[in-house]
Amino acid sequence: MAILPSLVKGMRDYSPLQVCRRNYILSIIRSIYALYGFEPLETPALETRATLTGKYGQEGEQLIFNVLKSGNFLGEMAVPISPTDYRKLKPLISDKALRYDLTVPLMRYVAAHQHQICFPFRRYQVQPVWRADRPQKGRYREFLQCDADIIGSPSLLCEAEILKLIYDISSQLGLQNFCIKINHRGVLSAITDPERETLFCTIVDKLEKIGFQQVVTALQAADFSSATIASLSLLQNCKGNNVERLIQLQAAIGHSDQGSKAIETLTDILADIHTLGLPDGVCAIEPTLARGLHYYTGLVMELTMANKLVGSLGGGGRYANLGDLFGATGLVGVGFSFGIDRLYDIMEAQNLFQSIPSCSTEVLLTNIEKNGTTQLLHLLRQLRVHGFKSELYPQKVKIKKQLTYAHKKNIPFVIIPEEAASVPHCYILKNMQTGVQNRYSWSELFDALRTALVSTC
Incomplete structure (x- = not known):
């Protein structure tokens, strides 16, 4: 009996033409990463569960693809566990998982080789990642990420360079009507309980997907205070250019230490990217931008399109505590990741492949x-x-x-x-x-x- 030639949901084949176009995108990204002094790195598809778990928040952790242990793992369990209690079952039947992103494996690598690495360590990485997500337009279970990170320096010049790098790649690819949104986690930390900041940011990160009212409903269901929700509404209503938004942020959160530091950081970064040549209006402060990953601690950034044809084309930010989890205390980093699949989709929608020479037979x-x-x-x-x-x-x-x-x-x-x-x-x-x-x-x-x-x- 013939096997039905079907694909696993969320996975895709790529035709010769699609591969050629993807390689064109990758060649632009790699060339600009190299221009900025980033070195290539590759890590394995499989990581230990201990490496991946506890880094992405509760929702992110549910999307990790776990790999079953070999052999009769059920027969070797000392204490039987109900299959419905999957949280207890997972570590007993699985000790490996497919990588969820490239940042956590990077920090695992850096921690293991910290005495051989020259810091600040500028690395780029182009490899697939896997997420057990519900497949939909622009969202796949396997997708290619292109990361660039600077490890080992707290300087805000690193953030400025990453933002200019995002602009240069987007411009070189010919993207039209793109915007780089930025925020600082301190803006959101200033309006909520520090012990519940991760949950708060996870809920606020859904704002673009479900809308403000649904976010408010979720926050109320999670017992966040009316004062926190009112402050979030104030941030949501910030309007105008970056200077005007900084003034509004000063009035809203400038009285707190976290808020004041976040505003100062945003101000300094905007001045640095102006000096680097990033045009006015391309980079915009978005006070409700959260980025749902658990490990961000400072600036967060996201590349989006004005017409919302697809979700974000990439995201990133500053992380200060991720190295601590691997024994590399105090090792900070900042980086950004492009999603090739969404870049491809938007370039196709904007007819940007028409002038790209084919890589087939001449x-x-x-x-x-x-x-x-x-x-x-x-x-x-x-x-x-x-x-x-x-x-x-x-x-x-x-x-x-x-x-x-x-x-x-x-x-x-x-x-x-x-x-x-x-x-x-x-x-x-x-x-x-x-x-x-x-x-x-x-x-x-x-x-x-x-x-x-x-x-x-």
Whole structure:
């Protein structure tokens, strides 16, 4: 019985064209990461559960993909546990999990190699992550993240550099109507009980998804005070440019130590990114921006689109205590992560792939009866030696079928070798877009093809 060719929900195949376009996005991101002095790092797909758990908050922890232990793990349990009590069951049947993000594995790596690393450590990482989320548009269970982090420096210049890096990548990709939202966790800490800050930020982080009134309802259900909810409403109603919003924040939370420090930090960062050349209006203070991950302690940031075609294209922030969990006390960091899948979706919606050259075959070498295999293979070899992406049609079939193949694959040029009485080695070079074809000798062919390819770019 044939197996139904179905995909696991939340997972996707990528066609050759999609891979080519994704590689284009990745090439831009990697080149700018390198321009900013970041070094590449890779970590395993599997981490121990101890590494991942307790870092993302209660909701994030429920989305971790746990991997079952090998063998008869149920038979080895000393005390039977009801399958419905999954929180107690998980650590007994699973000791490994797929990574949820790239930041926690980064800090695990840094803690393990802290005596060999040169700090500040600037690393970038491009790898897939997995989340047991409910699949929907723009949200997948497997997706590729592109992180850039600076570990080991508390300087706000690190935040400024990350923000300028986000702008440079977004601009280089050609994104239209993007905005970088920023906030400081101290803004939200100033209006709630410090011991309940994590829960408060987790609920407020849903504001874009469920709306303000639903957030208020959730806060009331969690027994947050009316004063906290009123203060959140005040933050929600902050309007105007960044200078005006800072003035409103000063009036709302400037009386508290946390609020005052947060406002000072935001002010300094805005001055630094202006000096770095980030245009006014691109970076906007959003006083209710929370970022739901448990480990953020300072500035938080998010790349969004003005028209809300998709959710955030990336996010990040400052974290001060994550290293402590791995024995690297006092090791702070700040970083940002791009989500390639959402970047792809928005670039496709904005028709930004039209001018990107295809990474497929540039020239097809036809195979017809009168051409010997040795001659064709020699020509194919020379095409590749000269750097042309080329392929030979494998069977000797009618030329019409081979031209149809080239058309379907969007191959721009076709070479048809022919034997003319006056010219022993004559080659027809056909432009598949215009239909124009010209004859060239062996010595002329490669220069003609290179000129033709340049003219079509």
